[in-house]
Amino acid sequence: MQDELEIMWIAHRDELRAFIARRVPCQAAVDDILQDVFCKTLSHLAQGHVTQPRGWLFAVTRTTIADHYRSRRPTVELPSSLASASPDPSVGAPRAMGACLKPMIDALPEKMRAPLVMADYEGMRQREVASRLGISLAAVKSRVLRARLQMRRMIEECCQLELDARGSITDFVVKPGGCSRWSAVGTEN
Missing domain, CATH: 1.10.1740 (Rna Polymerase Sigma Factor; Chain: A)
Structure with missing residues (x-):
């Protein structure tokens, strides 16, 4: 060698x-x-x-x-006033958007809703979700992915979103008809 x-x-x-x-x-x-x-x-x-x-x-x-070059990049201490200028995600658009999500989540079919809620909202690992639901890990991954895609479609149909450079929601406007139409979605799939 x-x-x-x-x-x-x-x-x-x-x-x-x-x-x-x-x-x-x-x-x-x-x-x-x-x-x-x-x-x-x-x-x-x-x-x-x-x-x-x-x-x-x-x-x-x-x-x-x-x-x-990365190690030589000059760094500047940010003023402490900038820390207070960042938006609080517990208020404003993200919080109001959260209130709109409840009917959409409720409109998902149970086989997609349960894994999504357990994995994304309760913070469980998908392996644990599979164990609790008595299904395979592949099935959990598939159902969570399908649920996320369905939620995205619902949100885009329901709301006009304004995103920042990172893709985070900064503001939204509920379109005419609002989120009320999601009560029948769970029976479609």
């Missing part, structure tokens, strides 16, 4: 140094990154054999360069 490492490193070291130097202007940082790549190579080769050494070395090098 030592011979394999030495051969691989000698064959690619200069090419790796040039690759790093094109991306990192500081020569000392280039040497540090190259040494980090060598250390990662040592630890990985102790665990097993690399089938594509050149590609693997360049992948490790790209990751190490990214880690170098």
